[in-house]
Amino acid sequence: MSLANFVTIGQFVPLDTPIHRLDPRVKLLLSLVLLVFIFVVGKLLPLLALFVLAMVCAALAKVPLMHLVRGMRPILILIVLTVVIQLFSTSGEPLLSFWGLTITKEGILVSLFVVLRLILLVSISVILTYATSPLDLTFALESFMLPLKRIGFPASEIALMMSIALRFIPTLLEETDKIIKAQTSRGADFSSGGVIARAKSFIPVLIPLFVSAFRRADELADAMESRCFITGEKRSRLHVPKLGLNDFVAVALCVVAMAGVYVWSIL
Amino acid sequence: MSNKGLRLLDFEGVTFNYQNQSAPAVKGCTFNIREGEFVSLVGHNSSGKSTIAKLSNGLLQPKEGQVCVYGIPTTDQERLIEIRANVGLVFQNPDNQTVASLVEDDVAFGPENLNLPPEEIRKRVDEALSIVGLLHLLKHPVHHLSGGQKQLVAIAGILAIKPKLLILDEATSLIDPKGRKQVLEKIKHLHKDGYAIVMITHRMEEVLLSERSIALEKGNIIFDGKPEDLFSNPPLLARAGLERPPLVQLVESLSGNGINVPFPKDENELVEALCRLK
Numbered sequence: 001m002s003l004a005n006f007v008t009i010g011q012f013v014p015l016d017t018p019i020h021r022l023d024p025r026v027k028l029l030l031s032l033v034l035l036v037f038i039f040v041v042g043k044l045l046p047l048l049a050l051f052v053l054a055m056v057c058a059a060l061a062k063v064p065l066m067h068l069v070r071g072m073r074p075i076l077i078l079i080v081l082t083v084v085i086q087l088f089s090t091s092g093e094p095l096l097s098f099w100g101l102t103i104t105k106e107g108i109l110v111s112l113f114v115v116l117r118l119i120l121l122v123s124i125s126v127i128l129t130y131a132t133s134p135l136d137l138t139f140a141l142e143s144f145m146l147p148l149k150r151i152g153f154p155a156s157e158i159a160l161m162m163s164i165a166l167r168f169i170p171t172l173l174e175e176t177d178k179i180i181k182a183q184t185s186r187g188a189d190f191s192s193g194g195v196i197a198r199a200k201s202f203i204p205v206l207i208p209l210f211v212s213a214f215r216r217a218d219e220l221a222d223a224m225e226s227r228c229f230i231t232g233e234k235r236s237r238l239h240v241p242k243l244g245l246n247d248f249v250a251v252a253l254c255v256v257a258m259a260g261v262y263v264w265s266i267l
Numbered sequence: 268m269s270n271k272g273l274r275l276l277d278f279e280g281v282t283f284n285y286q287n288q289s290a291p292a293v294k295g296c297t298f299n300i301r302e303g304e305f306v307s308l309v310g311h312n313s314s315g316k317s318t319i320a321k322l323s324n325g326l327l328q329p330k331e332g333q334v335c336v337y338g339i340p341t342t343d344q345e346r347l348i349e350i351r352a353n354v355g356l357v358f359q360n361p362d363n364q365t366v367a368s369l370v371e372d373d374v375a376f377g378p379e380n381l382n383l384p385p386e387e388i389r390k391r392v393d394e395a396l397s398i399v400g401l402l403h404l405l406k407h408p409v410h411h412l413s414g415g416q417k418q419l420v421a422i423a424g425i426l427a428i429k430p431k432l433l434i435l436d437e438a439t440s441l442i443d444p445k446g447r448k449q450v451l452e453k454i455k456h457l458h459k460d461g462y463a464i465v466m467i468t469h470r471m472e473e474v475l476l477s478e479r480s481i482a483l484e485k486g487n488i489i490f491d492g493k494p495e496d497l498f499s500n501p502p503l504l505a506r507a508g509l510e511r512p513p514l515v516q517l518v519e520s521l522s523g524n525g526i527n528v529p530f531p532k533d534e535n536e537l538v539e540a541l542c543r544l545k
Contacts, residue, residue: 012368014406135372167368170410219363222326223421226356227366227377228348228428238375238388 011067011170012133018246019061019127024136025143026247030254031128037258038120044113046265051116053257054123061131071126072119079115086111134166139241157231164220168213175212179205272302273337275432275463276323276354280332283318292318294486295332300465302431305458307474307494308467310483310507316467319483320436323465324354336432352381355430359437361417362410370396370412370420371405377428395426398460399453415446419453432463440469451476471498471512475532482507495530 014020019027034050041047058068072079092106129137142159149155180190183204190201276299283293293315300306308316321327322334325341334341336350343350358364367373371392378388396402399419404412409420418438425433435454439447455476458464466473474480480497482490484507490497497503498515511519514537518528526544531537 012408014369014408133372134368163368164366167366170408171362174410216360216363219358219360220366222321223356223358223364224366224376225326226324226351226358227424228351228380229376230348230380233348233380234382235379236382236384236388237379238372238385238392240385 011129013130014133015062015131017061017131019057019131021246022131022250023241023243023247024132024140025241026243026250027128027132028137028140028144030251031124034124034254034258035121037261038117038124041261041265043265044109044116046261047113047116047120049261049264051120051123053261054120054127058123058127061127063127063130067130068123068126071122075118075122079118082114082118083111086114134163136239136241137166138163139237139239154232156235168216171216172209172213176205176209179208274299275302275304275337276300277335277338278319278322278332279335281322281329281334282331283315283322283327284330285318290485291330292486293322293329296486296488297332298481298488298491300432300463303458303461303463304479305464305477306466307477307480308465308483309469309471309474309480309497309509311485314483314507315486316483317436318486320356320434320465320467323432323434324351324356326356348381352428353430354432354434355425355428357418357421357425357433357435357438360441361414361421364421364424365409365417368408368410370401370407370409373409373420374423374427377424381428391427391429392423395423396420398426398457399423413446414442415449418442418446418450422450422453426457430462432465433457434465434467436467437469438466439473471509472514472533475512475514482509 034054038047038050041050087103087107088101090104090107090110092104094102094104095108096103132140138159141162142155145153145155145158184190188201188204190198190205192198193201278296278298281293281296282291284291292313296315296319308319310316318327322329322341324336325334325347328342336353339346339350341347341350365373366376374392374395375388378391383391393402393405396405399422401416401419401423404416404420409417412420422433422435422438433454439450442450451473454464454466464477466477468474474494474497477494480490480492480494481488482497482503489506490500490503497509498511499519501511504511514531514534518530518537521528528537528540528544531540
């Protein structure tokens with residue numbers, strides 16, 4: 001399996017869906033608000049409703065289910081760890097006990113709740129990056145940072161840096177893959193030994209990766225300058241997103257949904 | 268050399284030193300490129316070819332001498348954008364020239380830097396992509412394209428700033444033979460459309476496409492003339508460390524055996540010439 005299949009956050013797929021068509025600023029803002037909102041909701045069922053809402057968005061954006069599932073893989077250890085801790089450390093009505101450990105009803109509910117939160121966090125990020133091009137995403141970030149520009153904050157430069165970083169994710173993943181294969185063919189072993197041994201075995205991957213990344217950065221800087229890029233100069237844009245009726249509808253729907261979920265959770 | 272058009276690029280006694288090296292990378296180079304010329308720049312590794320490319324648009328500044336683009340010295344920081352909009356550089360590795368994830372966004376990078384209005388950018392992007400024949404890939408992610416296509420996108424990105432001169436720094440060396448052929452075809456077309464081309468290359472087959480060849484050795488120009496004359500001068504070729512391409516070797520051994528054909532641009536021309544022999 002190649003690394004590019006492993007990391008699904010940040011993989012944009014250009015489609016024409018209602019979610020893709022939304023203004024990036026609206027998408028980013030709603031996603032951020034939702035991410036915070038997940039931690040406001042304190043009950044399982046309202047959170048489940050939020051999860052259903054997220055899945056409806058995923059379906060609208062035509063995110064394949066496998067893509068979402070793959071997105072969970074990097075946080076799998078985190079999920080397992082929290083489940084184990086919550087399961088055994090929550091006090092309440094005991095359901096099952098063995099080896100001196102007790103699983104309580106509350107423990108099950110709490111771990112379900114935490115897992116759902118984590119899954120929601122990742123799902124929202126995956127959906128956002130699946131349906132928003134990196135360039136649009138950084139446009140949104142740039143426009144949020146625009147007020148800071150007045151005090152000399154390099155908003156446009158930071159946005160450009162971020163879009164370049166995102167653009168290089170697939171390139172660097174491919175490169176990592178290549179280096180791993182090259183080192184494996186020279187007898188490197190990445191899969192045996194303890195955690196420390198494994199971490200150490202990645203040094204021969206990281207060093208060439210860094211060296212090449214710096215060389216790439218150098219060449220990219222030359223290429224950008226050759227294409228008339230000068231730091232601090234005013235730039236125009238090919239795409240200037242405009243807020244449309246669909247964006248207002250999306251905001252309204254989300255606000256209503258969140259208000260509903262909130263009221264349900266405090267009842 | 269050629270009396271084609273206006274003098275586009277002028278090197279006058281240009282010397283350049285990299286900071287950590289004692290020997291200059293380019294030593295007292297003088298030459299000029301006119302509008303519409305097709306020049307190949309050849310030489311060993313580290314003979315100063317890439318340095319000349321970077322001196323041409325002000326990425327590097329000469330230590331001695333002067334580089335001018337349409338008479339504007341590259342040291343003129345105020346007019347740097349004008350210089351770079353006239354002299355477009357395409358580098359070796361397409362992956363390191365791509366700024367944006369999508370084809371159209373990447374091609375738009377140059378015009379965006381020129382602060383053009385969105386409609387004009389749209390026009391230029393579509394034009395540049397249709398010149399290289401990739402208009403149908405407008406919305407594709409660049410990293411899904413083949414090596415040759417990626418390099419064509421890089422060329423389109425340069426065409427979108429509407430340069431008069433295109434400098435290709437070993438732009439075909441990292442792509443597969445099929446992709447190389449594709450790129451070379453486009454370069455030939457661009458020359459026909461009036462672009463001046465400077466092709467930095469290791470491949471002698473590519474030199475044959477040009478009308479004029481400049482050879483470098485340790486930062487010195489050791490030859491400036493017709494590619495045919497370069498190939499028929501074995502001592503010079505040896506000094507520049509160049510090998511005659513198989514095609515040239517074939518033509519020479521043919522003429523050594525009494526079969527005289529005019530100097531061909533590529534295999535097809537040779538086949539054509541051989542077929543016409545009586």
